[in-house]
Amino acid sequence: MNHRDENEIRRLLKDSIAPLPDTELHRDLWPSMLRRLDQTSLRVPWWDWVLLGATVAVIAFFPGMIPALLYQL
């Protein structure tokens, strides 16, 4: 395996894979970026859902814990 192999594979690849017609960006992606930022700010992390579920479960199964939970708030 040497430089000649590399050149041969390079030649084969260039011959077999379509060249890129254009690498220029033709539109402003800022609106897409803003949408991405908006979507993410609304997303609630999965851990928050776990905590919420655990809290609801505690309240449902151990109502006597409610004063202790309220005390923690």
Next chain:
Amino acid sequence: MDLLDRFAAGDLEAFEDLFRQHQKHVYSWIVRIVRDSGIAEDLTVETFWRIYRSHARFQPAGNFPGWARRIATNAALDHLRATRRELELPADLSASGDPDLAVRHETRRQISLAFSHLPPKYRLVAILALLEEEPYENIAVAIGISPALVKIRVFRAVRMLRKNLKSMGVGIEKDK
């Protein structure tokens, strides 16, 4: 406070200015790796999302374009890991009825298929080094490894491609 300081402090307007300054460079780097304009646009947004999320880690004295390129390379590599898309063949042979050209077209398809079966980190260096002829030093900086390791990965990618092609029955003629 200059633009990079404001960005590092989480200023959205500073981020927008940086986005507008660098989106074309980031896009053109990514499209050379993933070779699809729509996917490259999505990954450009993904790259800047990762940049925005990491603003607190950015050192304002640092090199923003270099940092952005490294994050873009990681985003493109994640895409290569998630997909095993065959790269598009040149259009010149596909529409012909000539049997010789049909054989050449089939050979090209097999080469493209063998290439798509390379592990993603080898496919990445092979695209940049062999197809795009990017200098090893630039690839090393973009990936965050040494030029020597880039050279080793190119060497291994070539070896794997030869092996894949051999198992498909595609012979490789050596230069005289």
